Amino acid sequence: MQSGWLGTGPRVAAFEAQFAAFKGLAPEQVAAVNSCSAALHLSLLAAGIEQGDEVITTPLTFCATANAILHVGATPVLVDIDPLTMNIDPAEIEKKITSRTKALLPVHFAGLPCAMDEIIDIATRHRLNVIEDCAHAVEATYRGRAAGTMGDFGCFSFYATKNVTTGEGGMVLARDPEPISRVRRMALHGMTRDAWKRFSADGYKHYQVVELGFKYNMMDLQAAIGIHQLKRVERAWERRKAIWQRYQTALSGLPVICPNEPPVHVRHGYHLYTLLIDEARCGISRDVFMGQMAAQGIGVGVHYLALPEHPYYQQHLGWHPDDTPYATAIGRQTVSLPLSPGLTDDEVERVIKAVVEALAN
Numbered sequence: 001m002q003s004g005w006l007g008t009g010p011r012v013a014a015f016e017a018q019f020a021a022f023k024g025l026a027p028e029q030v031a032a033v034n035s036c037s038a039a040l041h042l043s044l045l046a047a048g049i050e051q052g053d054e055v056i057t058t059p060l061t062f063c064a065t066a067n068a069i070l071h072v073g074a075t076p077v078l079v080d081i082d083p084l085t086m087n088i089d090p091a092e093i094e095k096k097i098t099s100r101t102k103a104l105l106p107v108h109f110a111g112l113p114c115a116m117d118e119i120i121d122i123a124t125r126h127r128l129n130v131i132e133d134c135a136h137a138v139e140a141t142y143r144g145r146a147a148g149t150m151g152d153f154g155c156f157s158f159y160a161t162k163n164v165t166t167g168e169g170g171m172v173l174a175r176d177p178e179p180i181s182r183v184r185r186m187a188l189h190g191m192t193r194d195a196w197k198r199f200s201a202d203g204y205k206h207y208q209v210v211e212l213g214f215k216y217n218m219m220d221l222q223a224a225i226g227i228h229q230l231k232r233v234e235r236a237w238e239r240r241k242a243i244w245q246r247y248q249t250a251l252s253g254l255p256v257i258c259p260n261e262p263p264v265h266v267r268h269g270y271h272l273y274t275l276l277i278d279e280a281r282c283g284i285s286r287d288v289f290m291g292q293m294a295a296q297g298i299g300v301g302v303h304y305l306a307l308p309e310h311p312y313y314q315q316h317l318g319w320h321p322d323d324t325p326y327a328t329a330i331g332r333q334t335v336s337l338p339l340s341p342g343l344t345d346d347e348v349e350r351v352i353k354a355v356v357e358a359l360a361n
Contacts, residue, residue, distance in 0.1 A: 001221075008188070008217045015223035018230050019171055023146045023154075028177040031184045032169065032223060036135045036157030038216035039170040040068035040105075042186050043153035046172075046179035047129040049074050049102050056096055057105040057133075058088040059306045059327035065107055065133055066307055076317070077101070078307065080324040084260050086110065086274070089326075090118035097122075103129040108137035108147055110303070111163075111269025112262055116142045116150045123151075131155065136271035138163050139237045143265050148173045158222070163236065163271055164229045166222035187216040239341035240270040243348055247273050247337060250352045254359060255282045257333075272303055275355075276333040282359055286333050292358035298351055299338060306331035 005011075017027040033039050049055060051073035057065055059078045069076040077096050082089040086109045093104065104123050106114040114132075123130045130151030134140070138156055140147040148154020158169035174180045185191065190213030193205060251258055257276035262268040277286040284292070286302075293300045306327035308319035321328040338351055 003220075006221050007219055009220045011220040011223040011227065012218050015218075015226045015230075016171075018227060020173075022230060022233070023149055023173060025149065025173060026177070029174055029180055031172045031180050031187065032218040033172060033183075033187050033216045034170065034218055034222075035064075035168055035216075036133070036155050036159070036170040037064040037068060038187065038214070039155035039157075039172045040064060040131065040133065041071050041214075042183045042216065043131045043155055043172055043174075043179075044068055044072045044074070044103070045186060046174070046182050047103055047131065047152060049129070052100060053102040054098060054100040055103045055105050055131075056088075056093060056101060058107050058109070059308060059324040060086055060109060060304060060330060061107045061133065061307065062135070062304060063307065063310065065105060066313065069105070074102070075100075076105075078319070078324055078327075081109075081327045081330070083326045083330065085112060085115075086330060087112060087114040088119075090115045090122065093119070093122050094126075097126055097128075101126065101128060103131055104151075105131045105133060106151075107133040107135070108140055108269070109272075110259070110274055111136045111140055111271035113137060113140050113142035113147055113266045113268075116145075120150060129153070135159075135162065137269040139233060139267065140269040141267040147269070149175070152176070153179070158226060158229075163240070163269060164226065164233055166218070166226040166229070169218050169222045169226065186211065186213040189213040189215065236341040237270065239343075240339055241268075243339055243341075243343060244268075244270045244273050246348055247352070251275065251355060254356065256355070256359070257281075270339065273337045273339045274303060274334050275337065276330065277335055278333055284359060284361075286335055289358050290335055292361055293335075293354055296354040296357065298354045301336040302331075302334060303336050304331060304334075 020027045020030045053074040055069045056077045066076040132151045132154040134148040135157035137147040154173035156171040158166040190211040191207045193207040279285045313319045
């Protein structure tokens with residue numbers, strides 16, 4: 001605030017450089033934007049995805065994943081999830097590949113990395129781009145490789161609820177620096193220079209608009225928050241891991257279905273802790289359970305209703321819940337418990353007690 005520079009400027013550049021270092025990349029391989037939705041949209045454009053193309057993705061995700069594909073004129077094609085990992089099932093991907101398929105868009109759900117070896121192998125054999133949706137997975141790794149660095153592009157969210165937050169914000173990572181130059185340009189109206197670069201010590205430099213871009217840039221106000229978030233990312237991850245494991249221990253004897261333990265070759269991001277409330281097994285529906293939790297002052301969420309459940313996609317894409325039975329079933333049973341590093345031990349125990357009482361009721 002005291003610097004007088006609030007828009008895209010030196011703190012965005014610093015945040016980009018620090019995030020690149022966090023991911024083991026060079027600064028020219030990353031670009032900060034104003035949301036993960038923008039990151040997905042720009043990555044698809046930079047990958048050359050256009051009208052008439054198809055992009056394969058998961059049905060268990062936030063609507064932004066599918067919407068970004070639609071915004072470039074392509075068609076999202078759904079592949080059902082593995083019900084144990086809740087990630088896209090690589091064994092089903094090749095069944096949906098056609099001559100129009102141009103990219104795979106896996107989502108690392110809840111912070112658990114997808115089976116990237118299989119996905120990269122499929123993409124390589126079929127010459128497809130891979131765009132990782134890492135909105136839940138800022139700290140996650142797969143066989144020692146950081147989430148977002150295995151595909152052609154990685155897209156991150158810094159929304160208010162994310163493990164690293166700037167209030168609103170996102171980041172694009174790319175294996176090749178060349179498309180990042182286009183991402184930067186497209187994020188600011190298709191201009192060749194942002195304001196910080198125009199007003200330099202060498203005097204004013206003119207910009208040119210070289211393509212039709214968007215207003216997707218990150219502000220220095222946001223980046224200033226992100227810089228400090230990165231400083232505490234490991235400490236916050238350790239705390240969320242401890243809470244996640246406490247839930248696993250305390251809830252395992254209840255009639256709920258707890259998340260699978262992550263395999264040894266991955267580092268889970270611990271972004272969500274999702275219980276499955278099967279009414280036949282629990283004696284209570286998911287929505288009634290949520291009401292019971294709210295009555296006890298515990299905030300819970302749903303991540304997510306499967307995409308084919310939403311009227312827009314049913315009406316415009318012809319999707320039906322029966323198309324993706326595993327994702328649909330999980331979307332109707334899932335509930336996310338509080339998993340903030342700011343939770344005290346007493347608050348975690350209060351959440352556990354509320355789950356027990358809700359099921360008892």
